[in-house]
């Protein structure tokens with residue numbers, strides 16, 4: 513939970529608030545992970561109650577599931593939910609075709625499973641995540657712990673043959689310990705600078721035996737609720753901007769911050 517109203521927090525909040533426009537009664541919803549997704553869950557819970565929306569939610573991480581349940585949303589597993597109507601999730605990078613890099617919070621495996629099991633995916637993000645080409649943000653790759661350094665060597669070989677501008681691969685750490693995903697796996701961050709052929713790279717990475725999933729989300733997002741630092745949100749589709757979604761005033765955010773967890 514952010515403790516002050518930075519311009520970026522305001523933009524994330526606006527993006528999350530804008531995404532409420534996509535939520536309809538009786539929907540089965542996939543909830544994303546990360547700070548923008550957290551704003552969305554905090555806004556969704558009271559909105560669903562006030563509007564009597566009767567939502568069924570499934571989550572892309574344990575931490576989002578805990579928050580959503582704590583705030584009174586009905587949370588079930590993806591297996592219980594079956595197919596979902598809509599997933600709302602954040603992103604680390606968004607290109608003009610709405611291809612994404614995700615996984616900055618180590619949740620991209622479950623996020624990809626949930627988004628793939630949804631009729632629609634709407635991304636909530638601020639304008640700092642928009643890029644001309646994917647790859648400045650290190651690409652997360654979830655790998656199983658067994659033999660992870662051999663897997664890293666195989667990834668490095670793939671990168672040597674790929675159309676990328678960098679090849680450094682680092683295991684993600686939390687202090688002295690490697691970060692563990694909700695599935696008990698590890699995350700390798702690929703510092704690529706620019707990814708010129710994302711489809712090909714994604715396929716090549718996922719062919720390596722120890723790789724579980726990479727953070728490229730290609731052709732999956734249908735629309736973006738793009739938050740701006742002035743508190744407005746725009747609906748963005750591939751190749752352009754659509755309608756305005758929300759206007760956020762200072763008091764509105766302050767009341768959410770004051771409510772705490």
Ligand SMILES: O=C[C@H](O)[C@H](O)[C@H](O)COP(=O)(O)O
Pocket residue numbers: 544545546547548549601602603604613614615616617618619620623
């Ligand atoms: O693993 C985490 C997710 O992919 C997040 O959705 C992504 O990192 C964006 O997070 P944030 O909204 O905190 O920038």
